Amino acid sequence: MEVVILPDAARIGAMAADAIEALLKRKPDAVLGLATGSSPLPIYDELARRHVENGLDFSRAHGFALDEYVGLPVGHRESYREVIRREFSDRVNIDPRNVHSPNGAAEDILAACEEYERAIKSAGGVDLQILGVGTDGHIGFNEPGSSLASRTRIKTLIEQTRKDNARFFSSIEEVPHHVVTQGLGTIMDARHVVLVATGAQKAQAVRDFVEGPVSAICAASVLQLHPHATVLIDEAAASSL
Numbered sequence: 026m027e028v029v030i031l032p033d034a035a036r037i038g039a040m041a042a043d044a045i046e047a048l049l050k051r052k053p054d055a056v057l058g059l060a061t062g063s064s065p066l067p068i069y070d071e072l073a074r075r076h077v078e079n080g081l082d083f084s085r086a087h088g089f090a091l092d093e094y095v096g097l098p099v100g101h102r103e104s105y106r107e108v109i110r111r112e113f114s115d116r117v118n119i120d121p122r123n124v125h126s127p128n129g130a131a132e133d134i135l136a137a138c139e140e141y142e143r144a145i146k147s148a149g150g151v152d153l154q155i156l157g158v159g160t161d162g163h164i165g166f167n168e169p170g171s172s173l174a175s176r177t178r179i180k181t182l183i184e185q186t187r188k189d190n191a192r193f194f195s196s197i198e199e200v201p202h203h204v205v206t207q208g209l210g211t212i213m214d215a216r217h218v219v220l221v222a223t224g225a226q227k228a229q230a231v232r233d234f235v236e237g238p239v240s241a242i243c244a245a246s247v248l249q250l251h252p253h254a255t256v257l258i259d260e261a262a263a264s265s266l
C-alpha cells in the first residue's frame with residue numbers, strides 16, 4: 026500500500042485524476058470504479074475540467090458505481106445513480122449506457138447483485154477503483170464485520186453511517202437502512218485502487234486501515250493485501266499515523 030500525504034483536497038483530486046488520465050491514454054476503453062460521498066468530488070471536478078479544457082476523452086470508457094441505497098425511488102436526488110450522473114457522467118463525454126449502478130430498486134435483489142457481478146466481469150473488470158472511507162473504516166458500504174471475500178450483496182447500515190450520511194437528506198429518518206454494495210472481494214479484484222480521505226474525522230479510520238491488523242472489523246484494512254493500492258490523504262487525515 027502506497028500512502029501519499031498531500032497538502033489539500035484539490036491536490037489529492039489532481040493526483041487521482043493524473044492516474045485516471047494516464048490510464049485512459051493507455052487504455053481508452055478503461056473500466057472506472059466510481060465512488061460517491063464528498064471525498065471523490067475533487068477528482069470528478071478535476072476530470073471534468075481536464076475534459077473541457079484539454080479534451081480528456083471518456084467516449085470509450087465504462088463506469089461501475091460501488092454501491093446504492095435500497096428503497097429510494099428511482100431518480101431520487103440522493104440515490105447514488107443520480108449522484109454519479111450529476112457529479113461525473115453529465116460533465117464528461119462518457120456514454121451514459123456504459124455507466125452502471127447496482128439496482129437498489131430491484132424486486133429480486135439477490136439476482137440483481139449476481140447480475141452486477143457478471144456485468145463487471147464481462148466489461149473486463151475494473152481497471153481503477155476510486156474509494157472514499159467511512160469513519161468506521163467502511164469502503165463502499167462494507168460495514169464492520171463484512172467478509173473480506175464478500176461479493177455484491179445487500180447490507181444493513183450501522184447507525185453511525187446513517188448519521189454521517191444524514192447531511193445529504195432533510196432528516197436522518199430519510200436515510201435508508203439498507204444498501205447494495207460491491208463486496209470487499211469485488212473491490213479487491215480491481216487492478217488499481219485509489220482511496221482518498223481528508224480531514225481529522227477520518228484520522229482514526231486511516232490509522233486503523235493503514236497500520237492496524239487486516240480485519241473484517243475495519244473493512245478498508247483488506248487493501249493492505251492489494252497489490253496496487255494508493256492512499257491519498259491530507260495532513261489532518263494522516264495525523265494519527
Ligand code: GLP
Nearest residue numbers: 061062063064157158159165166
Ligand atoms: C458513504 C459511501 C462511501 C464513502 C463514505 C464516506 O458511506 N458509501 O463510498 O466512502 O460515504 O463519505 P465521505 O467521503 O463523504 O466522507
